[in-house]
Amino acid sequence: MSGKKYSDSIQLLDKAKLYDPSEALALVCQTAKAKFDETIEIHVRLGVDSRHADQQVRGAVVLPNGTGKTVRTLVFAKGDKVKEAEEAGSDYVGAEDYMEKIQKENWFEFDIIIATPDMMGVVGRLGKVLGPKGLMPNPKAGTVTMDVAKAVTEAKAGKIEYRLDKTNIIHCPIGKASFGPEKLDENFSALMGAIIKARPAAAKGQYIKSCVIASTMGPGIKINSAKLS
Numbered sequence: 390m391s392g393k394k395y396s397d398s399i400q401l402l403d404k405a406k407l408y409d410p411s412e413a414l415a416l417v418c419q420t421a422k423a424k425f426d427e428t429i430e431i432h433v434r435l436g437v438d439s440r441h442a443d444q445q446v447r448g449a450v451v452l453p454n455g456t457g458k459t460v461r462t463l464v465f466a467k468g469d470k471v472k473e474a475e476e477a478g479s480d481y482v483g484a485e486d487y488m489e490k491i492q493k494e495n496w497f498e499f500d501i502i503i504a505t506p507d508m509m510g511v512v513g514r515l516g517k518v519l520g521p522k523g524l525m526p527n528p529k530a531g532t533v534t535m536d537v538a539k540a541v542t543e544a545k546a547g548k549i550e551y552r553l554d555k556t557n558i559i560h561c562p563i564g565k566a567s568f569g570p571e572k573l574d575e576n577f578s579a580l581m582g583a584i585i586k587a588r589p590a591a592a593k594g595q596y597i598k599s600c601v602i603a604s605t606m607g608p609g610i611k612i613n614s615a616k617l618s
Contacts, residue, residue, distance in 0.1 A: 396445070397422065398610050399441060401416060401419055401420055402416065402420070403610060405470065406428045406609055406611070407565075407570065407612065407614075408549055408578060408612055408613060408614035409609065409612075409613060409616055410563045410574065410578075410581075410612055410616060410617070411443060411570065413602050413610045413611075414429075414555045414570045414573045414574050414577060414602065415570040416431055417566070417573070417602050417603065417604055417607065417609055417610055418566050418569060418570055418573070418604075420604055420608060420610070421566035421601075421604035421606070421607055422607070423605065423606045424606075425452065425605075426457070426565045426566055426567045427565065427566045427604040427605040427606060427607065428456075428457070428458075428536050428564075428565060428566075428604070428605050429562065429563050429564050429565065429566060429568075429573055429604055430560060430561065430562050430563070430602070430603055430604075430605075431559075431560075431561055431563055431577065431580070431600060431601070431602045432558055432559070432560050432587060432600070432601045432602075432609070433559045433561075433581075433584060433597060433599070433600045434556075434557060434558045434597075434598040434599045434600075434605070435553065435557050435558070435559065435592075435596060435597060436557075436592060436593075436594050436595045436596050436597070436598050437553070437557055437589060437591075437592045437596070439553040439554070439555060439557050439575075441591065443589055443590070443591040444589045444591050444592060445552075445589065446530055446551070446552070446553050446559065446584065446587050446588070446589060447527070447529050447530070447550075447551065447552040447553065447587070448530065448550070448551060448552075448583055448587050449529070449530040449531050449532075449548055449550045449551070449583075450548065450549060450551070450579055450580055450582075450583040451543050451546055451547060451548045451579075452547040452548070452549060452563065452564065452575075452576040452579055452580065453547075453572075453575045453579055454547065454564060454572040454573075454575055454576050455546060455547030455564070455567035456547045456549060456562050456563075456564055456565075457564050457567070457568065458496075458500075458562075459512065460500045460501060460544050460545055460547075461480045461481075461498065461499045461501075462479045462480050462481070462499060462500070462501050462541050462544050462545070463479070463480065463481040463482075463487060463499040463502050463503070464479045464481070464483075464502075464504070464537050464540075465484055465487065465488075465499070465502065465503070465505065465508040465511060465512050465526075466482060466484070466504070466505045466537055466609045467484055467485065467505070467507070467508065470505050470535070470537050471483075472536035472607055473537050474503070474538065474541055474591065476538065476539045477538035477541035477542055478537075478541060478542070478545060479503070479541045479565065480577070481498075481499060482533075484508060485511055486509050486513060486515055488512070488514060488583070488607060490515075490517075490612060491515055491518065492518070492527060493517050494508065494517065495518075495599060497522070497524075500544075501524070501532065501544045502512040502524055502525070502526050502532065502534075503526060503532045503534070503537055503540045503541060503544065504526045504532065504533055505533075505534070505537060506534075506535065506616075507536055509526070509533060512525070512526060523550075523552075527550075528554060530549070531543070531576065532544075532550075532552040543598050549561055549562065549567075549580070550556060551569070551580065551583065559584060563576040563577050563580055564576050566604055577602075579602075581617055584597075585597070585617070595614075597614040597617050598614065599614055600612040600614050600617060
């Protein structure tokens with residue numbers, strides 16, 4: 390994309406500069422020139438090797454100001470946990486019925502799946518379709534839990550999952566351009582704090598190799614990673 394708005398945004402940046410986080414977050418709001426409320430994402434390259442089990446970086450964090458997105462939850466539960474999930478405000482709650490709906494109808498009207506441990510046998514049958522979409526519940530992300538009410542509440546409040554991709558980069562949304570620099574800075578700090586805390590013991594050398602922030606349609610802004618660790 391090299392339209393006029395993008396060209397104007399590029400003019401605001403010094404490509405050779407590594408920005409302080411607060412400066413970068415102020416700039417990213419200025420470069421978000423689209424007609425819709427752009428999502429602000431960060432891309433963090435880590436000095437680990439995701440092929441090794443002891444160097445995985447994965448977890449979840451509740452962003453203080455949420456993501457600006459309405460999150461639809463699907464809870465797999467039985468017995469008392471069904472009522473608990475419904476009372477917490479989950480959009481969908483069920484068991485085998487929803488497994489079949491996903492299998493037969495290719496139904497994906499949800500953003501996050503939460504499951505009680507005893508339901509993972511049912512959810513596991515959907516591994517081939519949920520896995521590639523990053524929707525498989527995981528204990529590390531707090532989405533396999535007996536406390537379904539807490540999981541639903543946190544998901545709705547702006548809990549996001551972070552995990553390494555195959556190129557050792559974490560991609561995460563931290564809010565919308567309309568949040569403004571201060572709220573984005575609070576979300577950014579919460580996420581980076583969690584990623585730094587999740588540093589594997591096996592990681593050697595520089596942990597945060599690079600960090601880039603960008604709006605949906607805007608250019609990438611490089612952050613000085615020395616200011617993060």
